[in-house]
Amino acid sequence: MAQRKEQGFTREDRRLADTAKALGHPARIAILRTLAKRGTCICGELVEGLPLAQSTVSQHLKALKQVGLISGTVEGPKSCYCVNAKTLSSLGGSLSALVDGLHQDLSKCC
């Protein structure tokens, strides 16, 4: 981005946006899908399934980890990642709250 106006927005909105932004890349969506499907933790298998270099995948994992969408522990040469369902469903909840609070009066709308 650029000179982000961090000020002037609520903490809640900033958190929501950060989480959404972390989902804002197909590679990270794909990572979450794979992680969710296998349930158990993986690492380099993610690299095989993606059209990206290992270092790039590592960056995406870091981004997902920073917002708490996945958690992971490094165990020597191997890493162990798994989806953090709580964060994911929390985001879903915030979105549906937005939808719920929406009394869409279509007659008044364009």
Place this chain on the structure above:
Amino acid sequence: MAQRKEQGFTREDRRLADTAKALGHPARIAILRTLAKRGTCICGELVEGLPLAQSTVSQHLKALKQVGLISGTVEGPKSCYCVNAKTLSSLGGSLSALVDGLHQDLSKCC
């Protein structure tokens, strides 16, 4: 970003990511909230409620419109925007589908 690897990802994942990315900024979250609360369509009132210049708000509106999160029509000097609940709940659905397909076996996880 940079040289995006559009190839190698499913259309579904790209669409999901695009929608999520559109939500990835506190200003756009705030816009959606305001739009949802008032229900009826607004325009310059959004600018007043945000710590941003008019042109910047217009850019954010365009981003939201491009992914179908809001719809708007220009009516001469005034514009008319409203939340597109369908897109928003579709995103929420995709996310909860991700959560649902998550058989989190914590014993195997880190």
Place this chain on the structure above:
DNA sequence: ATCCTATATCGTGAATATACGATAAATGGA
């Protein structure tokens, strides 16, 4: 017709994001 108002678009600069190869770090095995 001319001005006023409200939005969108253009042009620009600065900060981020994305991607890669190369390197560092940490462990297990020879």
Place this chain on the structure above:
DNA sequence: TCCATTTATCGTATATTCACGATATAGGAT
């Protein structure tokens, strides 16, 4: 101990995002 393996981090190039002011555009009012 030394090497192979796996992952994270560094350095870098390029593209994109975000923000702003200035300008264009389109009606409505005078």
